[in-house]
Amino acid sequence: MTxxxxxxxxxxxxxxxxxxxxLSRHPGFKVCGRASNGQTLIDIVNRELPDVVVTDIRMPVVDGIxxxxxxxxVHPDVKVIALSMFDEENLIIEMLEAGAKGYLLKNAxxxxxxxAIISVYQNKNYYCSQTSCLLASMIVRSKASPLTQPQVILNEREKLIIQMICHQQTTQQIADKIYLSKRTVEGYRVKILEKxxxxxxxxVVIFALKNNIIKEEDVL
Known part of the structure; x- marks a missing residue:
């Protein structure tokens, strides 16, 4: 891989x-520019033409949005990841609507x-693992919600497990409730994520909300 x-x-x-x-220490990554404000970021991107931009939302001169x-x-193929604090749901939505492919909390x-960098480089959306249910529902309602969804056929057991995942039940709790082994449920979880x-x-929460597997009131 280049x-x-x-x-x-x-x-x-x-x-x-x-x-x-x-990032510089990670094999396969090359940091080709650093900026402390949005205008400098724009100038560096115009010069370096990077694959991925990782940027704070709140910055002087020109903000991240x-x-x-x-x-x-100018460069629609550049993939942008937003960096955010905990209490910036509205700004995260604005970044995603501006075209960012993903976002991370700064303590990730x-x-x-x-x-996240590898995912957006592969043209996949990335949502921080600490995404709240409130933010997930805001993403689904926003213009940032993906217009296309993978064509997925889920059986009833997979839908049930998705519902239980969205309710933050552990693998062991799911296994106990549907009378399967923990290892079997772990296999289901891996398969569902792939699907x-x-x-x-x-x-999972965003997919479930968008595809009516769960309702918004079930997770808020």
Whole structure:
């Protein structure tokens, strides 16, 4: 696999340094630019033409939402991941509606950051594993909700397990309730994630809401 070229942007220098160092150490990643404000980010992207941009939403000069719009208007193939704080649901929605392919909370584990970058590089949406049910429902209602969904045929047991996952039941709890072994339920979970092209529970909740497997009031 060729290197994934990445540009990162954040106005907090310590965070920017740490993220840059972490990504630079990952095989297959190349950090080709860093920015501390949205205008610099736009300029670097125009020069470097990266594969992926990882950017904070709140930045000086030009914020992440406007810089994302400007970048994608000129370079529609660039994949953008938004970085956010816990209490920024509306801003996350605005970033997704601006064209970001995914978002992460700033305290995301390094493995999740890597996973998100690879996912959006492969043109898949990525929703942070810490996505709240409220935010999941907001994504489904928003213009950012994917227009196309994978064509999936689910049997009744798979739908039941999806419902139980959305209710945050553990694998053991699901196994106890439907009289299967924990290992069998783990197999179902893996198969379901593959079928619906979800990376984590957040993706399952969004898929389930969009496909009427659960209702919004069931998870809020």
């Amino acid at each position: 290197d994934i070229n990445i540009v990162i942007a954040d106005d907090h220098e310590i965070f920017l340094d740490g993220l840059s160092l972490m 406007q810089s994302t719009k400007q970048i994608l208007a 584990h390094k493995d999740e950051i890597v996973d 619906i092209q979800a990376k984590n529970i957040a993706g």
